[in-house]
Amino acid sequence: MLDLRSHVARIVTSANQLAPAAGDFNVPRAADSMAASWRRCMDGYSFDPGAKFRIEAVSDAELRRQCEANDELIHYARPEIDALFGAVSVSGFSISLGNVDGYIITERANYHPDFYSEVERPGTAWAEPSAGTNAIGTCLVERRPVGVLTNDHFFYEFSALSCASAPLFGPDAELIGAINISIRNPELQRETLKVVLGLSSSLADRIGERMFRQAFRRCFILKFAIGAVDHGLIAVDGDFQLVGLNHAARDMLRDRIQLARVRSLWAVFERDHRLADLSRLGGTELTLHLQKGGDAISVSLSGPLEAPARGASAGSRPAATPFAAAPPAGEARPRPAAAPAAAALPPRAAPRVLTLDDCAGSDARMAANVRLVRRVLGGSLPILLLGETGVGKDAFARAIHEESPRRAAPFVAFNCASVPDTLIDSELFGYGSGAFTGARREGNAGRLVEADGGTLFLDEIGDMPVSQQTRLLHVLESGEVTPLGAGKPRRVDLQVIAATNQNLEAQVARGQFRQDLYYRLAGAVIDIPALRARTDRRALIEKVLSGLDAGRGLTLSPEALALLMAHDWPGNVRELRHALNRAVHVCEGTVLGCEDIAIRPAFPAAGMAIGGWPVAGGVEAPAGEGGIAEAQASADAGSARHAIASAEREAIVATLARCGGNVKAAAAALQLSRATLYRKLQRYGIST
Numbered sequence: 148m149l150d151l152r153s154h155v156a157r158i159v160t161s162a163n164q165l166a167p168a169a170g171d172f173n174v175p176r177a178a179d180s181m182a183a184s185w186r187r188c189m190d191g192y193s194f195d196p197g198a199k200f201r202i203e204a205v206s207d208a209e210l211r212r213q214c215e216a217n218d219e220l221i222h223y224a225r226p227e228i229d230a231l232f233g234a235v236s237v238s239g240f241s242i243s244l245g246n247v248d249g250y251i252i253t254e255r256a257n258y259h260p261d262f263y264s265e266v267e268r269p270g271t272a273w274a275e276p277s278a279g280t281n282a283i284g285t286c287l288v289e290r291r292p293v294g295v296l297t298n299d300h301f302f303y304e305f306s307a308l309s310c311a312s313a314p315l316f317g318p319d320a321e322l323i324g325a326i327n328i329s330i331r332n333p334e335l336q337r338e339t340l341k342v343v344l345g346l347s348s349s350l351a352d353r354i355g356e357r358m359f360r361q362a363f364r365r366c367f368i369l370k371f372a373i374g375a376v377d378h379g380l381i382a383v384d385g386d387f388q389l390v391g392l393n394h395a396a397r398d399m400l401r402d403r404i405q406l407a408r409v410r411s412l413w414a415v416f417e418r419d420h421r422l423a424d425l426s427r428l429g430g431t432e433l434t435l436h437l438q439k440g441g442d443a444i445s446v447s448l449s450g451p452l453e454a455p456a457r458g459a460s461a462g463s464r465p466a467a468t469p470f471a472a473a474p475p476a477g478e479a480r481p482r483p484a485a486a487p488a489a490a491a492l493p494p495r496a497a498p499r500v501l502t503l504d505d506c507a508g509s510d511a512r513m514a515a516n517v518r519l520v521r522r523v524l525g526g527s528l529p530i531l532l533l534g535e536t537g538v539g540k541d542a543f544a545r546a547i548h549e550e551s552p553r554r555a556a557p558f559v560a561f562n563c564a565s566v567p568d569t570l571i572d573s574e575l576f577g578y579g580s581g582a583f584t585g586a587r588r589e590g591n592a593g594r595l596v597e598a599d600g601g602t603l604f605l606d607e608i609g610d611m612p613v614s615q616q617t618r619l620l621h622v623l624e625s626g627e628v629t630p631l632g633a634g635k636p637r638r639v640d641l642q643v644i645a646a647t648n649q650n651l652e653a654q655v656a657r658g659q660f661r662q663d664l665y666y667r668l669a670g671a672v673i674d675i676p677a678l679r680a681r682t683d684r685r686a687l688i689e690k691v692l693s694g695l696d697a698g699r700g701l702t703l704s705p706e707a708l709a710l711l712m713a714h715d716w717p718g719n720v721r722e723l724r725h726a727l728n729r730a731v732h733v734c735e736g737t738v739l740g741c742e743d744i745a746i747r748p749a750f751p752a753a754g755m756a757i758g759g760w761p762v763a764g765g766v767e768a769p770a771g772e773g774g775i776a777e778a779q780a781s782a783d784a785g786s787a788r789h790a791i792a793s794a795e796r797e798a799i800v801a802t803l804a805r806c807g808g809n810v811k812a813a814a815a816a817l818q819l820s821r822a823t824l825y826r827k828l829q830r831y832g833i834s835t
């Protein structure tokens with residue numbers, strides 16, 4: 148890592164050596180991509196590499212809005228990020244997801260203070276015009292994978308960081324965000340960063356492929372390698388007509404597509420007469436060698452994930468602009484939101500904070516919950532929200548705050564499960580300046596102090612470690628918090644709302660949760676019913692749909708409504724929202740049918756040996772007495788165990804699919820703890 152003076156000298160000299168390309172700072176030349184970015188920073192954004200810099204971050208409310216606006220991207224990215232995280236976190240790396248505007252919207256972080264930097268937390272703004280040369284921002288500008296090692300960052304403040312980002316492209320080839328793998332390590336070697344950049348690119352590729360296959364799930368998909376990592380994907384209907392091309396395929400085939408305005412696959416590749424009838428492909432995958440300009444290209448061809456709707460084209464979405472080629476790298480590009488292909492999708496409804504009446508709907512239990520809350524509003528009696536994942540505990544907590552006399556003061560949410568045990572103390576209770584190595588110079592007020600006068604929402608309270616439970620109990624009893632190393636206690640006036648989907652009483656009985664804290668938090672206990680148990684399920688389904696259809700007035704066919712009503716919704720309203728959101732995007736008319744809804748029929752419980760579920764048919768072998776009988780019994784037991792294991796595996800796969808890959812929701816549906824489910828996933832080799 149260089150000192151400040153050498154850092155500035157290197158940037159200024161390199162940027163000045165780069166010949167300006169006719170005043171267009173957006174044209175990078177591959178060999179000096181950092182210099183091109185540095186030049187953009189100095190001449191385009193008027194930044195000074197020697198100036199002090201502080202990263203901007205959006206508020207929690209804005210971050211939440213951005214997450215909602217990108218929920219589909221997060222939904223597909225999260226399982227892939229989780230799968231890679233285990234491998235990279237042992238070396239200290241974190242993985243984050245940036246949206247198209249360069250804000251980090253979610254992360255799987257290695258929070259070890261030696262490796263993690265607070266500047267990369269969710270909500271921070273990394274667009275190049277905001278933060279100078281950096282992996283996320285520069286990769287979004289240049290639309291290619293970018294590794295930024297220590298002093299390659301424009302601002303000296305980031306020179307302990309090394310980051311590798313790859314752009315994410317959506318099914319219509321539009322830029323939708325960036326994957327970033329990063330570490331705080333001033334000694335990181337450039338060679339290591341190159342390897343990490345490869346991981347970042349293939350992660351972005353896999354996420355893009357997931358989204359493409361889902362968007363064109365009623366099409367045949369051709370996948371072919373372009374270069375070392377990029378994968379071209381083409382979706383065709385049963386007549387080989389092009390329906391969709393991903394970003395890599397468009398780049399590769401640009402000339403052809405622009406010149407010929409082709410509609411058929413056979414204008415791109417030479418016709419292969421062995422491929423006469425796609426309907427015979429079924430669920431299999433074929434490897435073919437198709438000819439293109441004298442070269443044989445290895446292509447894998449797979450059948451649709453779903454049967455095409457009768458009378459509809461095989462494409463899941465209108466093929467409005469499958470032939471509009473992306474502009475060449477470096478050319479000025481329209482903002483993705485305005486791109487014609489993206490415009491084919493219905494716009495999203497702006498999410499709004501739900502009121503208590505919205506949360507209640509017309510369900511009698513919810514109405515009683517709201518009456519109870521209204522009686523205690525205004526005091527400081529703690530409120531405990533119980534309910535399965537996705538029932539709306541967070542939404543309910545925000546609605547309480549909005550209706551309380553504290554609404555002008557902050558609503559501060561703290562998720563006890565997503566912050567590692569070692570950081571809960573400093574994040575929640577705060578610390579004074581220089582309290583420990585790695586602490587921020589100016590100290591950290593902590594969430595309790597930030598929420599003073601307002602509401603502190605402690606989500607997933609059941610995951611709070613016992614040592615922090617003791618500190619929290621002390622704050623609730625004394626009304627005072629003493630940040631680490633700050634000396635003097637500070638009085639705080641808070642409405643505390645805690646939430647959990649765990650059985651706190653059972654945790655108390657097992658000694659995992661302090662009984663005195665439980666009684667403290669359980670001032671008013673609100674049990675939010677699961678979606679399947681709500682009597683106003685139908686109205687709620689219709690309300691969620693109308694909030695997502697952006698004024699298209701979509702309705703549900705009677706069969707689709709029956710399917711939604713019969714589903715058991717392990718992920719509750721969140722799962723419902725995801726299912727309807729996807730349906731809204733793929734529906735071609737104004738009536739949503741069963742074929743638009745990606746859920747499976749309710750899970751068959753009979754015969755499954757999962758968690759506390761019953762096992763039908765007596766699979767335990769009786770104790771034998773030796774000889775043939777014992778051998779038989781042991782063989783039976785062996786095959787019974789095998790049968791149980793394969794039933795269990797099948798059930799986990801089915802449940803995960805139903806929960807859209809969400810491990811937390813699947814664990815809740817299977818009545819397993821998340822840790823147990825992860826163990827089983829590993830044992831059965833199931834990747835999420």
Ligand SMILES: Nc1ncnc2c1ncn2[C@@H]1O[C@H](COP(=O)(O)OP(=O)(O)OP(=O)(O)O)[C@@H](O)[C@H]1O
Pocket residue numbers: 501505506507508534535536537538539540541542543606648690691720721724
């Ligand atoms: N009554 C409702 N009407 C419309 N949308 C709702 C309602 N309740 C919840 N939602 C929506 O469902 C989704 C999940 O809600 P929320 O995050 O509040 O659930 P949760 O119980 O806190 O989940 P978790 O336990 O996993 O944190 C959110 O998008 C929320 O806006």
